[in-house]
Amino acid sequence: MRMDKFMRLLLISTASISILIVALIFLFLGKEAFPFALEPGLGKLFDSRWVPVSFQEERYGIYPLVAGSSLVTLLAMLISIPLSIIGAIYISEVAQSIEREILKPFIEILASIPSVVLGFFGLVVLAPLVKNIFGLSSGLNALTAALLLALMALPTIITISEDALASVPQSFKQASLALGASELQTIFKVTVPAALPGIIAAIMLGIGRVIGETMAVLMVSGNSAIISFYPLDSIRTMTATIAAEMGEVPFGSHHYQALFWIGIVLLFATFVLNILSRLVLKKYGMAQ
Amino acid sequence: MVNKKETSKPIIQAIDVNFYYGTTQALFEISLDIAPQRVTALIGPSGCGKSTFLRCLNRMNDIIPKTRLTGKVLINDRDIYDENENIVELRKQVGMVFQKSNPFPKSIFDNVAYGPRIHKLNGKNQLIEIVEKSLQRAALWDEVKDRLNDNAMSLSGGQQQRLCIARALAVDPQILLMDEPASALDPKSTTRIEDLIGELRTDYTIVIVTHNMQQAARVSDETAFFYEGQLIEFSPTKKIFTKPKQKQTEDYITGRFG
Numbered sequence: 209m210r211m212d213k214f215m216r217l218l219l220i221s222t223a224s225i226s227i228l229i230v231a232l233i234f235l236f237l238g239k240e241a242f243p244f245a246l247e248p249g250l251g252k253l254f255d256s257r258w259v260p261v262s263f264q265e266e267r268y269g270i271y272p273l274v275a276g277s278s279l280v281t282l283l284a285m286l287i288s289i290p291l292s293i294i295g296a297i298y299i300s301e302v303a304q305s306i307e308r309e310i311l312k313p314f315i316e317i318l319a320s321i322p323s324v325v326l327g328f329f330g331l332v333v334l335a336p337l338v339k340n341i342f343g344l345s346s347g348l349n350a351l352t353a354a355l356l357l358a359l360m361a362l363p364t365i366i367t368i369s370e371d372a373l374a375s376v377p378q379s380f381k382q383a384s385l386a387l388g389a390s391e392l393q394t395i396f397k398v399t400v401p402a403a404l405p406g407i408i409a410a411i412m413l414g415i416g417r418v419i420g421e422t423m424a425v426l427m428v429s430g431n432s433a434i435i436s437f438y439p440l441d442s443i444r445t446m447t448a449t450i451a452a453e454m455g456e457v458p459f460g461s462h463h464y465q466a467l468f469w470i471g472i473v474l475l476f477a478t479f480v481l482n483i484l485s486r487l488v489l490k491k492y493g494m495a496q
Numbered sequence: 497m498v499n500k501k502e503t504s505k506p507i508i509q510a511i512d513v514n515f516y517y518g519t520t521q522a523l524f525e526i527s528l529d530i531a532p533q534r535v536t537a538l539i540g541p542s543g544c545g546k547s548t549f550l551r552c553l554n555r556m557n558d559i560i561p562k563t564r565l566t567g568k569v570l571i572n573d574r575d576i577y578d579e580n581e582n583i584v585e586l587r588k589q590v591g592m593v594f595q596k597s598n599p600f601p602k603s604i605f606d607n608v609a610y611g612p613r614i615h616k617l618n619g620k621n622q623l624i625e626i627v628e629k630s631l632q633r634a635a636l637w638d639e640v641k642d643r644l645n646d647n648a649m650s651l652s653g654g655q656q657q658r659l660c661i662a663r664a665l666a667v668d669p670q671i672l673l674m675d676e677p678a679s680a681l682d683p684k685s686t687t688r689i690e691d692l693i694g695e696l697r698t699d700y701t702i703v704i705v706t707h708n709m710q711q712a713a714r715v716s717d718e719t720a721f722f723y724e725g726q727l728i729e730f731s732p733t734k735k736i737f738t739k740p741k742q743k744q745t746e747d748y749i750t751g752r753f754g
Binding site: 377379380381382383384385386387388389390393397398401402 | 554556559583584585586587588591592594596598599600601602610611614615660663664667
């Protein structure tokens with residue numbers, strides 16, 4: 209009995225550590241960022257220019273960074289969602305088992321490539337490609353970043369969607385085929401709808417990966433903090449800004465605090481995304 | 497006993513059917529004629545090939561890789577294993593109900609409407625009519641008419657199985673294949689399914705695989721006894737349960753093995 213109690217305590221404390229860590233992250237982000245709200249005031253964040261180092265007037269507007277992150281994320285998802293879902297359907301429902309055994313490990317390898325290395329690929333292969341195709345002076349822009357991010361989101365979405373599709377009971381497919389439905393009708397009218405919660409979760413995780421990705425976008429997005437929704441413009445994301453500037457910023461300065469605010473916005477965005485995906489899953493009765 | 501010869505032309509004719517899973521032969525030279533608007537039961541111990549044979553009749557074995565069939569299966573005089581055979585049409589004509597009820601995770605309405613929608617028997621009003629008629633035939637309408645938009649998974653096991661029957665009836669098949677349709681159900685639900693089979697026999701040709709010999713005796717007109725991939729005996733049910741011709745049939749029916 210005492211052992212039981214001891215184990216229980218041990219398990220509770222390990223389980224609680226994650227809660228504690230999340231709470232601490234919020235706390236410290238807040239602590240570092242808070243002074244900015246008093247001086248120079250939160251209003252400074254709602255500005256259209258990000259010029260944190262200047263001889264005249266520093267400006268800490270996060271609009272261009274939010275716009276950059278949104279544009280890149282949106283483009284990346286537009287590219288990767290259809291590709292990866294079709295890929296998952298192929299692997300799970302159409303491919304021969306030999307094809308499956310070749311395809312799956314490669315997709316998993318793709319997931320394990322460090323993002324900096326993918327950044328090289330973006331610089332050397334994708335950027336010149338985009339540059340030449342559109343006749344630009346530089347290939348470092350939102351589209352290149354989005355292509356690279358789409359590539360990074362692919363394995364996440366494919367793997368999880370494929371799991372979801374593969375776990376649809378064989379009996380559903382049989383029922384559909386026995387009613388005279390074709391393979392294709394069965395896939396799109398029974399299998400995919402039945403796997404939808406899992407596919408949506410896969411997409412949400414993919415978006416999470418894309419929003420949070422830092423190094424690759426830092427390398428290929430061009431890094432100009434302008435507000436633009438044109439894919440061939442250089443942009444700069446929130447994550448890239450933090451990564452690029454954190455190392456050089458004077459500790460405790462307004463600039464330093466502003467970077468923490470960007471972190472909070474980022475955290476908030478993923479938080480909202482998380483809640484949304486939970487709501488979606490709940491609607492389909494799949495959340496625990 | 498008077499041997500009442502069936503005069504009507506058979507709707508299903510199996511001629512020398514051999515069936516293989518890879519290199520394992522599961523059916524040996526099965527020849528069997530099934531008359532229309534009758535209930536034919538396929539009985540025999542596990543692994544005797546009765547389900548395999550049933551699944552040959554709507555080509556459901558096609559989806560299992562490395563399977564092969566020789567011989568002929570004629571339905572309405574058409575060779576369903578002919579290379580020009582349209583499987584969609586075949587399966588529309590030959591409906592199937594599975595051992596484990598398998599409604600789609602959709603609404604009750606959408607489950608029944610699935611087949612008609614696939615086969616473009618469209619028109620909203622027509623669809624509503626088909627769904628209602630099918631549910632009535634499956635003796636489920638009164639229980640679900642006020643909750644057609646509820647998820648089918650919320651029904652009880654017996655209701656789910658009747659829903660699957662309604663779903664199969666909605667595409668208006670001539671033949672209904674049932675693979676142990678009541679084996680996963682409680683006795684009360686089983687009785688309802690058996691009653692339902694009794695009602696459906698006037699309009700459909702039913703072939704039912706069952707483990708339960710009392711069930712075969714209760715619901716069927718003809719019974720085929722399978723053993724180790726062979727058709728041992730095929731006679732009117734009454735005869736097979738009272739005066740089986742073969743020793744093996746008698747042993748099985750009297751429970752000496754199985």
